[in-house]
Amino acid sequence: MAKYSETVALEDKTAKGKRIMDLLEPGTGERVTGRLAELDADLPRLITDYAFADVVGRPGLDIRTREMLTVAALTAMGTAQGQLEFHMRGALNVGVSREELLEVVIQMAVYAGIPACMNGITAYRAALSARGGPGQ
Template sequence: MKRRFIMLLISIFGFTSAIGAETKGLTQKEQEVVRISAFTASGDLENLKISLNDGLDAGLTVNEIKEILVHTYAYCGFPRSLNGIGVFMNVLSEREEKGIKDEVGRDITPIPSDRNSIEFGTEVQTKLAGAPVQGGMYDFAPAVDEFLKGHLFGDLFGRDVIDFKTREIVTIAALGNMTGVNPQLAAHFNLGMNAGLTKEQINGIIDVFDKKIGKNQGKNAREIFDSVLKSR
């Protein structure tokens, strides 16, 4: 009887801990989003292939992963995004040959033909930044401001296969595995929290870096995030 009672307590506390890990940190799917984005950005195609398989096994749909790989191009460029898409195509072919049927998932909702990308993107950017984004850089190079508002926040963020929060996980993970982009990483820690990422979830992203990507990247991201939290 005593042994049964002890086992019951273990099961209750174990279940509670599992729920806490799921809600406060990252889900398994979100952890795989971090790895896929980070390895795409660094061009580590060998580890990308592993993370793509793990992502599918964790429940990410084919269209979600395609959207993740497309989104990364805004930060690491077309060459690495295209390389990532090529690896993903091979992964899907190999899995199909093994008889694995992956869920395709839904496609994007058609974007309204009358949507003005710059106006929509300005609204999205302002919402994520918490205030209208302006400054000397955008006065000096107004084309950059137009492309950021119209294409990045208007066209890319306007695609609804993955939500804003997931797009910020993708962005933080990509920037976190690149060098020389700490100002942008800091900015997206802020944007990520404005999009709904909790402090625990961002720490979860950094934990994935520590355990799966690289200690140096994890250390750098943690230092940047600590400075962002102090400034907020």
């Protein structure tokens, strides 16, 4: 059984993770954790507490820089199109310009190959379109 202080710490960490998720796209923290909780009650904490509170929430890099790095990694992976589009929208929401975002994708052509870059461009267009901008 968890002690009160451990429970409070977990709740604080979960809240921090959700706040970071909401910086990327408002409402994401509740939406994602709700959908994950439908599958398993502990699953949301893996995302909110570890990925967002513990890793993304670390000092040393600002959220803008972290999102550019995330977009680069997801572009290079080439296997997580939905996550790539989400993090592209998130990058734009935390101050990365459209031009900077496109440059991140283009840079990946050198390190991950042209197919990864082209998939990144597809995600870039989708992210712009989802935000109401021209995605063409």
